[in-house]
Amino acid sequence: xxxxxxxxxxxxxxxxxxxxxxxxxxxxxxxxxxxxxxxxxxxxxxxxxxxxxxxxxxxxxxxxxxxxxxxxxxxxxxxxxxxxxxxxxxxxxxxxxxxxxxxxxxxxxxxxxxxxxxxxxxxxxxxxxxxxxxxxxxxxxxxxxxxxxxxxxxxxxxxxxxxxxxxxxxxxxxxxxxxxxxxxxxxxxxxxxxxxxxxxxxxxxxxxxxxxxxxxxxxxxxxxxxxxxxxxxxxxxxxxxxxxxxxxxxxxxxxxxxxxxxxxxxxxxxxxxxxxxxxxxxxxxxxxxxxxxxxxxxxxxxxxxxxxxxxxxxxxxxxxxxxxxxxxxxxxxxxxxxxxxxxxxxxxxxxxxxxxxxxxxxxxxxxxxxxxxxxxxxxxxxxxxxxxxxx
Amino acid sequence: xxxxxxxxxxxxxxxxxxxxxxxxxxxxxxxxxxxxxxxxxxxxxxxxxxxxxxxxxxxxxxxxxxxxxxxxxxxxxxxxxxxxxxxxxxxxxxxxxxxxxxxxxxxxxxxxxxxxxxxxxxxxxxxxxxxxxxxxxxxxxxxxxxxxxxxxxxxxxxxxxxxxxxxxxxxxxxxxxxxxxxxxxxxxxxxxxxxxxxxxxxxxxxxxxxxxxxxxxxxxxxxxxxxxxxxxxxxxxxxxxxxxxxxxxxxxxxxxxxxxxxxxxxxxxxxxxxxxxxxxxxxxxxxxxxxxxxxxxxxxxxxxxxxxxx
Amino acid sequence: xxxxxxxxxxxxxxxxxxxxxxxxxxxxxxxxxxxxxxxxxxxxxxxxxxxxxxxxxxxxxxxxxxxxxxxxxxxxxxxxxxxxxxxxxxxxxxxxxxxxxxxxxxxxxxxxxxxxxxxxxxxx
Numbered sequence: 082x083x084x085x086x087x088x089x090x091x092x093x094x095x096x097x098x099x100x101x102x103x104x105x106x107x108x109x110x111x112x113x114x115x116x117x118x119x120x121x122x123x124x125x126x127x128x129x130x131x132x133x134x135x136x137x138x139x140x141x142x143x144x145x146x147x148x149x150x151x152x153x154x155x156x157x158x159x160x161x162x163x164x165x166x167x168x169x170x171x172x173x174x175x176x177x178x179x180x181x182x183x184x185x186x187x188x189x190x191x192x193x194x195x196x197x198x199x200x201x202x203x204x205x206x207x208x209x210x211x212x213x214x215x216x217x218x219x220x221x222x223x224x225x226x227x228x229x230x231x232x233x234x235x236x237x238x239x240x241x242x243x244x245x246x247x248x249x250x251x252x253x254x255x256x257x258x259x260x261x262x263x264x265x266x267x268x269x270x271x272x273x274x275x276x277x278x279x280x281x282x283x284x285x286x287x288x289x290x291x292x293x294x295x296x297x298x299x300x301x302x303x304x305x306x307x308x309x310x311x312x313x314x315x316x317x318x319x320x321x322x323x324x325x326x327x328x329x330x331x332x333x334x335x336x337x338x339x340x341x342x343x344x345x346x347x348x349x350x351x352x353x354x355x356x357x358x359x360x361x362x363x364x365x366x367x368x369x370x371x372x373x374x375x376x377x378x379x380x381x382x383x384x385x386x387x388x389x390x391x392x393x394x395x396x397x398x399x400x401x402x403x404x405x406x407x408x409x410x411x412x413x414x415x416x417x418x419x420x421x422x423x424x425x426x427x428x429x430x431x432x433x434x435x436x437x438x439x440x441x442x443x444x445x446x447x448x449x450x451x452x453x454x455x456x457x458x459x460x461x462x463x464x465x466x467x468x469x470x471x472x
Numbered sequence: 473x474x475x476x477x478x479x480x481x482x483x484x485x486x487x488x489x490x491x492x493x494x495x496x497x498x499x500x501x502x503x504x505x506x507x508x509x510x511x512x513x514x515x516x517x518x519x520x521x522x523x524x525x526x527x528x529x530x531x532x533x534x535x536x537x538x539x540x541x542x543x544x545x546x547x548x549x550x551x552x553x554x555x556x557x558x559x560x561x562x563x564x565x566x567x568x569x570x571x572x573x574x575x576x577x578x579x580x581x582x583x584x585x586x587x588x589x590x591x592x593x594x595x596x597x598x599x600x601x602x603x604x605x606x607x608x609x610x611x612x613x614x615x616x617x618x619x620x621x622x623x624x625x626x627x628x629x630x631x632x633x634x635x636x637x638x639x640x641x642x643x644x645x646x647x648x649x650x651x652x653x654x655x656x657x658x659x660x661x662x663x664x665x666x667x668x669x670x671x672x673x674x675x676x677x678x679x680x681x682x683x684x685x686x687x688x689x690x691x692x693x694x695x696x697x698x699x700x701x702x703x704x705x706x707x708x709x710x711x712x713x714x715x716x717x718x719x720x721x722x723x724x725x726x727x728x729x730x731x732x733x734x735x736x737x738x739x740x741x742x743x744x745x746x747x748x749x750x751x752x753x754x755x756x757x758x759x760x761x762x763x764x765x766x767x768x769x770x771x772x773x774x775x776x777x778x779x780x781x782x
Numbered sequence: 783x784x785x786x787x788x789x790x791x792x793x794x795x796x797x798x799x800x801x802x803x804x805x806x807x808x809x810x811x812x813x814x815x816x817x818x819x820x821x822x823x824x825x826x827x828x829x830x831x832x833x834x835x836x837x838x839x840x841x842x843x844x845x846x847x848x849x850x851x852x853x854x855x856x857x858x859x860x861x862x863x864x865x866x867x868x869x870x871x872x873x874x875x876x877x878x879x880x881x882x883x884x885x886x887x888x889x890x891x892x893x894x895x896x897x898x899x900x901x902x903x904x905x906x
Contacts, residue, residue: 104564105557131568133560137553138597145550145594149521149557152544155565157557175546180823241822274570279825281542281558283517283576288537288826290545293812297534300817301824307817482856492830493865493881494837500885505863531832534824535809538832671860697885705886705899708861 083261083327090221091116091254093262094160094186097228099130100268104155104275106134107146112198113250114160114188140165144172144185151181152289154280156232158183162250163190163204170208176243177212178305179289182235182275183243184228185213188250189350189401191437199438200250202350202401205378206411212309214244214316215379219353221258224248226329229263229272234319236275240312247378249351251438263327271326310380333382334389335374338364342371344395344454345427346446349375349412352399352435359446370450375412383419390420396427397453399446401435409433409465428457430464439469481672486512495538496530500704502711503527503610503694506668507581510608510692513678516541518577519562521555523586524548526617526696527610549590552598552607555580559603577682578605584625585615588649599658599687606681606688609651612696620699624649627719628766629759630751632699637754647766655689656725662688663725664733669711673722673733680724693720701750713745718771723778730777742767809834833881837864841884843899845877851896858888858897 088096095117098106106125108118124130133150137143140161147157161169166187176183191197192204205215214234218224224246231244248254279287293301316333324330337357339345348356353374363370373389373396375382390396400410408414413431420426430453435441449468456464490511497504507527511518520543522528528545531538546554559578565571580598582591587609595607614632615621622635626644631637635644656663662684666674674692681688693714695707702710714720717740722733742764746752755763809831821827845858852874859867859875866882867875877888889897 104568105560107557131564133564135556135560135601137556138593138600142550142553142556142594142597145546145553146557146560148546149544149554150561151557153519153558153561153565154571155561157561171547172550178823179546278822279827281519281544282571283519283542283574286540286542286829288532288539288543288829289823291532291534291537291824291826292529292545293534293824297812297815300815301534301820303817304820304824308822482860485860489865491865492833493878494832494835495864496835496837497863499840499863499883500887501863505861508863508865509860532826533812533832535812535815535826536832536835537826537828538830540830668861703886705890707863707885708887708891 083263085259085261087257088221088260089116089255089257090224090248092120093221093225093260094228094248095120095124096262097225098158099124100263100265101228101232101272102156102274103158104132105147105150105157106132107143107157107159108134108136109140109143109161109165111140111162111165113190113200113254114162114186116254117160117186140169141172144169144176144183147183148172148176148179148181151183152179152281154275154277154282156236156275158185160186160188162188163192166204167192167207170211173208173211173213173243178301180241180308181243182232182241184231184235184246185243186224186246186248188248188254190250197437198250200252201436201438202247203403205245205247206402206404208245209379209411212242212305213379214242214309214312215247216244217247217349217376217378218253219351219374221253221256221260222329223331224253225260225262226323226327226331229268230319230323230331233272234312234316237315237319238278240308240315241278242309242312247350252351267326271323313380313382316377331376332385333377334385335376336389337372337374339371339373339389341369342393343369344397344450345371345373345390345393346450347373347375347396347398347412347416349378350401352401352441355441355443356399356446359443359450362443363447363450381415381419386416386419387423390427393427395454395457396429397450398429398431399449400431400433403433403436403467428462430457430461432466432468434468436467445469485672485675486515488512488515490515490540491531492538492540494536496533497526498698498704500697500707502668502707503612503696504530505707506610506674506692506694509668509671509674510579510581510678511541513675514577514579514682517575518542518579519558520544520579520581521546521551521558523551523582523591525583525586526612527581527583529617548586550594551580551582551586551591552594555605555607556598556601556603559605578603579682580605580607582609583616584609584611584613585623588624588651596658599655599660599689602686604686606678606690608678609689609691610694611691612694612699613648614699616696616699625651628763629755631754632751642754642759652689652691652725656728658687659728660687660689661685661727663690665691665693665720665722667693667711667715667720667722669708670715670722670734677724699751702748706748710745710748713740713748716740717742717745718767719745721771721774723774729781730774732775732778735775739768739771836880838880838882841882842902843884843886844879844882844902845888845897846900847874847876848896848898849874851894853894855893857891857893861887861891863887
């Protein structure tokens with residue numbers, strides 16, 4: 082059992098990066114991830130971490146540096162949020178196509194305009210198709226744990242995809258939470274040094290990043306798609322190995338009091354903990370309500386999701402981003418598409434809540450479930466509401 | 473008779489080619505020649521980060537590559553950032569003993585678009601951070617790969633598809649951006665200009681830039697017969713004329729000290745250079761005179777700097 | 783267009799050691815690859831395999847050398863953007879027509895006028 086301490090989640094994330102023996106860190110400040118890079122720079126400046134840490138001139142360069150260093154065989158890390166992610170989004174697609182196992186922490190923040198530093202998932206939703214493995218974390222312990230899990234999954238020779246760890250900005254990044262740190266010896270055993278499949282080195286010259294004519298591009302895309310889907314069994318394997326080491330087992334879909342529930346809440350990220358309090362309240366009143374938490378966003382665990390919601394009548398999906406002019410909430414639209422082929426499936430009601438950091442408490446979840454249950458009963462099969470907006 | 477003339481300067485260069493034939497550049501492409509000479513100068517122990525552009529496209533159509541050394545293309549504007557990553561990775565991996573210690577040069581290459589326009593930010597960042605790498609800009613004076621659009625490196629008056637010679641505006645309306653001066657303003661140890669028409673000079677400068685400890689920047693004029701509308705066999709002659717007319721002087725800036733690589737007692741008139749290129753054919757006498765005056769003025773200023781050293 | 787290895791008549795004699803065409807077995811052209819055959823990340827593992835591609839088909843003019851005028855200076859070799867020139871046994875430089883694109887730089891730069899560009903069908 083490791084030491085259990087109270088620590089700010091950003092600091093814990095930085096400590097995890099140190100324990101993971103990352104070689105190259107490129108930094109650019111943007112609220113709310115800045116505490117991570119600040120702490121990392123302190124660790125390097127004090128000699129507690131042996132890595133090349135440097136500040137770059139933009140987020141686009143931050144990820145480009147990681148692409149260069151990862152291709153040369155060094156374990157690389159960077160973090161960003163919202164506007165920074167938007168700026169480096171070009172490189173995310175490239176990093177995935179090049180199959181470089183970079184790990185990036187995304188401190189979720191609203192995309193401008195209007196400018197806002199507070200939390201929602203609009204930035205994560207922007208890069209759904211970038212081809213990275215994407216995790217959503219619910220609390221500080223999960224953020225800390227997933228740094229090691231991500232590197233081990235990403236660097237596996239059968240995976241070789243970059244990974245994003247989504248962490249709600251401010252709600253997680255800036256709070257002090259109780260956390261169990263893992264002993265270094267255990268980490269070293271769990272996460273061996275990075276051995277690249279191909280690397281840039283004069284002893285074995287390779288060309289990376291060639292351009293592809295239409296006659297061959299579709300083949301490269303299929304190869305990438307199949308490889309990303311095939312990473313799911315490896316993710317499960319690594320989660321199991323991590324659970325065996327620490328006692329904390331993670332799953333693509335986590336359920337909370339969901340067996341035989343008539344109504345299921347579906348959340349991603351830090352909503353999960355608050356929703357579970359609401360579920361307890363509602364269960365105490367005798368209501369048949371449970372909670373589904375999506376932990377693995379990409380590759381989306383379709384089979385696990387379908388299994389988890391089997392038998393439920395109502396699904397109340399709580400999105401934290403809007404797809405304007407499109408199918409309302411992105412998570413609800415993916416849930417609907419996951420269930421479309423099933424002959425029998427629950428009715429989906431979509432709420433978008435917590436936009437730009439607005440607080441969503443247990444009573445809000447209760448209200449949302451109330452409203453959804455009533456409206457679905459009345460026959461509304463396409464329910465959607467941007468929750469809590471003052472009319 | 474011929475035995476006495478056996479040793480020529482050209483033969484002092486290595487015979488090895490690190491840039492393979494079979495690349496898809498246009499005939500007479502002096503940029504391909506520049507890249508060939510840079511590769512010769514650096515040899516085996518180099519890792520190249522290349523920007524999107526002519527040289528990237530002609531040398532790497534999947535599944536073929538012209539590169540016999542490690543080579544990496546990522547995107548258009550981030551070559552210097554990628555090179556920073558490569559250089560740092562080499563540093564840390566050697567320090568941690570994960571790869572054997574060896575001198576490996578990190579080379580970043582980009583065209584004028586990828587350097588002076590979209591790539592300027594990442595170049596400036598990398599130069600400021602002082603990474604030990606060499607940046608080579610192969611300047612063909614426009615966005616040639618996408619079909620001859622103007623860049624900030626296009627010379628005044630040149631006609632491109634986005635700065636065409638029309639009835640109201642006659643070609644590029646701004647003066648060529650002085651990238652060597654911008655690089656020198658970052659106080660880096662070595663800056664130089666070069667041209668493949670002077671191959672030994674180019675190779676020596678590239679070697680110097682690679683050897684220096686810290687960032688180095690070399691700006692290479694690359695004649696493009698397709699974009700400049702010149703005959704392909706004139707690519708070497710045009711490069712020479714660019715230097716001889718003072719339009720593209722060859723010089724080095726070592727730790728802030730300017731040295732001219734070659735000085736002429738009298739510059740040739742720019743008309744000799746301009747008349748061979750279709751992209752200037754619309755220039756009026758007045759415009760040519762204006763350009764001549766400015767070229768002479770800037771050349772004098774350069775000689776002044778070389779004389780006083782800074 | 784399927785590239786093929788040159789026959790001896792086309793190949794310039796005495797190619798420079800490092801500019802010989804790489805033979806890894808022929809690399810398949812892009813329209814023949816299946817998705818399973820692609821290396822991870824579409825990395826190209828055969829350095830310099832572009833040398834299998836016959837750019838010599840592009841030319842309409844080809845260089846012809848008058849040996850008695852050659853002073854072995856090597857300028858044709860150093861100025862060729864396509865690395866087509868290599869020394870032969872007599873220290874003259876000969877163009878490899880497999881690669882030569884017929885740009886004419888060599889003929890223009892030769893200090894003694896030993897090289898002339900001729901239309902491909904005529905002469906030798």
